[in-house]
Amino acid sequence: MPTYDLYASDPGDPLWQVPATGSARFGWEYDDGRDRLLALYQKGKDKQWDGQKRIDWDLEVDPADPLGTPDESMSLYGTKYWAKMTDKDKGELRKHYASWQFSQFLHGEQGAMVCAARIVESVPDLDAKFYSATQVMDEARHAEIYGRFLHEKIGMLYPINDNLQALLGDTLRDSRWDMPYLGMQVLIEGLALAAFGMIRDTTDKPLPQQILAYVMQDEARHVAFGRMALRDYYRQLSDAELREREEFVIEGCYLMRDRLRGVEVLRNFGIPAAEAEEYSEQSEFLALFRRLLFSRIVPCVKDIGLWGTRLQQAYVDMGVFEMGDSNLDLLMAQDEEIAERLDAERFAVEERERVTEVAEAIEAGGSQ
Ligand SMILES: [Fe+2]
């Protein structure tokens, strides 16, 4: 079904064009790659997988509760609107929230694909071009999977959030080759990864859990790539150049924290803008969610060397400063482990079913 028939609100012009600036770069030295980056490139090739095959698309999803979301975590919970809602209304609200959330994942994945392609084009080093080419393919597969989930299982999509789109535009319009890394690999992917992780670890629904666990297995490589490339490059920048990058990070973080919380959904339910903002602001669950959203960004920013006083102060204000000490390598290793464990569990179940079937067939054969 055409996506345009499934949008909960009008996404506007079917094509968004972002004028590009900056150079496409070629290098002629083919034998000078950094070992760690080439090892990551090899891993990127080895770990490709096909969502059509690896994910069990036969699993059913209830569109009225795709993620098993508890009442208390809904931003309207406890308000005068909630009191008036029937169970059917609540199911509808859950559907809209899940649709909004996964639609942002979907549009973000498309953005990641375009940014990774942009990095292939503009980054000076050939080893980074090679790696990023594998990421383009990863992001295409992710967009395909989220798109299929939304079309087939939820049956509703939301347009891209204005502020996410603005950040994506700023990231792509900039002519400095490191900006798609910083805007996409560090900020947007960092946020997405934290959001994926929170849903992966709390949902009791097997299909979204598979999708998120497997997508996160790939994202662990993407973050590693951004860290490696930027850590090397930022060592060579002047203080003034580093401060410019920090300003970009600060602005992006505030924007994503304050303006990416699904107010559009409440607006669609006829709740006036001011109230919708207020409920989203007051929701305890959302406040926790928004704090946890930074769990992947803060340690990453610190690690690549953007840790000036203004940035530190911003993170103190947001109450996320101490997240700078969390161990990214450990988190990434866990992401890979969780996906592998899920595979192992699923194959063990399939194996048990196969053995039972064979045993039954033998028994049936014997009793004839
Ligand atoms: Fe992705």
Ligand SMILES: [Fe+2]
């Ligand atoms: Fe990614």
